[in-house]
Amino acid sequence: MQPPVIHWFRRDLRLSDNLALDAATRSGQSVLPVFVYDPAILRSPHVAWPRLKFLLASLAALEDSLRRQGSRLLFRIGPPDAALAEIVQQSGATAIYANRDYTPFALRRDAAVAARLSIPLHSFDDALLVAPGDVLTEAGKPLTVFTPFKRKWLTIPKAASVDAPTAAQFIPASWIDALDAGSAGTFTQGIPLDRAADLRDFTDHLTISVPAAGEAEAQRRLAAFLSERVYSYGDGRNLLPAQSADDTDPSTSFLSPYLRFGMLSPRQAYWAAREAYRAAETETGRSGVESWISELVWREFYMHILAHFPHVLERNFKPAYDRLEWRSAPDELAAWKVGMTGYPVVDAAMRQLQALGWMPNRARMIVASFLTKDLLIDWREGERHFMDWLIDGDPAANNGGWQWSAGTGTDAQPYFRIFNPVSQSQKFDPDGAYIRRWIPELRDLPAEAIHAPWEMAAPPKNYPPPIVDHALARDRTLAAFKAAGG
Ligand SMILES: Cc1cc2nc3c(=O)[nH]c(=O)nc-3n(C[C@H](O)[C@H](O)[C@H](O)COP(=O)(O)OP(=O)(O)OC[C@H]3O[C@@H](n4cnc5c(N)ncnc54)[C@H](O)[C@@H]3O)c2cc1C
Known part of the structure; x- marks a missing residue:
């Protein structure tokens, strides 16, 4: 078999409209899907059980999608640079594709991986509609006030969504099973929910139940929200709903957990909202959609701020x-x-x-x-x-x-x-x-x-x-x- 390329999943847990995954398939080589769980993250005080539980459910959903394509996820636990070096050595992979994350931790991690490997790490701005560095003042400075940021952001052309790869573009599951068999000290069977809980004491949080995960669920929620509730979002978004987010749908989209882990791309959210705008029958409806798009811009604004001013994680911006x-x-x-x-x-x-x-x-x-x-x-x-x-x-x-x-x-x-x-x-x-x-x-x-x-x-x-x-x-x-x- 021809050597593969690796798609390294991080906070982009979906097959559809995934820019790095799409680029990996266009290399013409088969794609080896990999997720590496970094124990440093698991032990970090910034990781919480509710989020970890939702992440692991998301990985299980991703694994299901890959199985339906005749492939599977190669799951490793360990420092990413070492884990990826081992996978490259075992598989003969010639490149790694990944989507950029903008936290200081993620940037350091990616730099360590790029330094350790002898094959290229190709990175893509998939988590945002407009990348940091593309929304600047005339003088080339970051825009630090939301309204001018949004005004500029709206003028920048947005990329179209890309399709999910076909089954033939992935490495078959049996080949990945063989890689697992040859690796020491890794998780080989499914997603280690129980073992993750062993590694850290999360007892305060163990009662929390998380919503259904996965890109199909994200698409369902997006479609349900945009078919109706978005048209009254202008007023509705501020009302405190009596029902819990998951009993029945709240007045907002409840898509933040799905956007957080990339089960939904911002392009999918944005283009579907533009479609809803076209379908709106009243001015109130159109303004509801505009308000919702504005919230997507807030999401981008804060990611740009973090990318340009990482000190905000420790200190006051002012x-x-x-x-x-x-x-x-x-x-x-x-x-x-x-x-x-x-x-x-x-x-x-x-x-x-x-x-x-x-x-x-x-x-x-x-x-x-x-x-x-x-x-x-x-x-x-x-x-x-x-x-x-x-x-x-x-x-x-x-x-x-x-x-x-x-x-x-x-x-x-x-x-x-x-x-x-x-x-x-x-x-x-x-x-x-x-x-x-x-x-x-x-x-x-x-x-x-x-x-x-x-x-x-x-x-x-x-x-x-x-x-x-x-x-x-x-x-x-x-x-x-x-x-x-x-
Ligand atoms: C103190 C504080 C802490 C917050 N912490 C987080 C957080 O950790 N993670 C998070 O995703 N959001 C955070 N938000 C923003 C916002 O409250 C949530 O994104 C929103 O409540 C999620 O619900 P929804 O998906 O139904 O949003 P919707 O109203 O349907 O909005 C659609 C999407 O736009 C984005 N969005 C909406 N409002 C904001 C905002 N103010 N800032 C950035 N993005 C926004 C989210 O991705 C959201 O899913 C925080 C806001 C405040 C005031």
């Missing part, structure tokens, strides 16, 4: 706020994490996070504002907690969301705009259905009382009073930001 004095308040932080702050909308969202590994954007903004502005606790604490639970946890979007909410980021909301958790609740959960869904203690409260139960003549005994007075907290935060030079 250095002036390095002087800000955050409070150390471990009890309040703990109450926030478990949903016991006494502010129902905050607590509902935090409990939803621990049940589903997900919450809607409006809820994320409310709880992030509460932590950083009401409790004056460092956004990095919240960022870490989110990464510990989110199935869509993504360094770029999460960091961007947290720095935006804290007022320390690129395109931050001004620090003096502080969310009032009660009016947010009244506006976006008017009947209290979201609160009732996640806080059983408040299930029987009438809508008028549910947003601020401490104001009742006899508040529920099994639910805490507020841990902070919002009006006082607001003044404290304004003073702290002013003192830092805000």
Whole structure:
């Protein structure tokens, strides 16, 4: 058999519209599909069980798709440079194809692989519609404010989607079985969900159940969202849904976990949205689709920011706020994490996070504002907690969301705009259905009382009073930001 080329899957767990995989097939050689699990990632504090569980389910779905093509995934666990060197040596592969990731960790990893191997590593900008470096000012500088970024982004032509490879373009499963037989110290049978759990103590998170994974499920969700809900997304996206994301569909797409692991490409999302725009029958419908495309641009914006300014993962984007004095308040932080702050909308969202590994954007903004502005606790604490639970946890979007909410980021909301958790609740959960869904203690409260139960003549005994007075907290935060030079 002619030597193959390797497609190294990372956060692009799909066969359709995969730019590196498509380029690999166009080499004219057969493609050997590989996934390498890096134990350094597994042991890293940035990896959470909900996300790992969803990743492993995604790998199982990918493996199924490959089996249907008569092939399979070659799965290895080990440092990627060493694991790939072994595979190259065993298979005689002449090149590696992979899609670029923009975190500092991924860039270091890819550099180590390229340095170690004697064959080329071809990289592709598949995770974004427009690559970092292609959205710049006239002077060639990154655009650090969203609106001008989006304006420029919209003018840049977008690549079309590409087809999935055919069965004949992959290495047959039997050949990959033979490679496995010749390798020592690797996982050879299926996806090691149980063994992954052995490598790290994830006991806090083991109850979480993750949604169905895989590219077919991502396409189903995309089609369902774009056939109807996108047309009312303009208003709907901010409403806090009573149902969980997976009971029935929420008002947003719930595609973030699928985009996070590349079960859906941004091109597939974008071109399908353009189609939905053409099919829209009303101005409201068209504006719903435009708002949704705007969210896809936010996703790109934060990835560009991380690629250009990797320091944001450790520090404030705006250095002036390095002087800000955050409070150390471990009890309040703990109450926030478990949903016991006494502010129902905050607590509902935090409990939803621990049940589903997900919450809607409006809820994320409310709880992030509460932590950083009401409790004056460092956004990095919240960022870490989110990464510990989110199935869509993504360094770029999460960091961007947290720095935006804290007022320390690129395109931050001004620090003096502080969310009032009660009016947010009244506006976006008017009947209290979201609160009732996640806080059983408040299930029987009438809508008028549910947003601020401490104001009742006899508040529920099994639910805490507020841990902070919002009006006082607001003044404290304004003073702290002013003192830092805000
Ligand atoms: C504090 C905070 C932390 C966040 N952390 C993450 C995270 O770790 N991972 C993540 O994917 N998103 C994060 N977001 C952004 C946003 O909340 C989620 O992408 C969104 O709630 C996912 O739900 P959906 O798929 O139904 O979104 P939809 O409303 O259907 O939007 C479609 C897609 O656009 C992208 N998107 C939407 N809003 C944003 C945004 N503000 N920033 C970047 N991308 C966006 C997502 O990929 C999303 O799937 C965070 C926001 C905040 C305020």
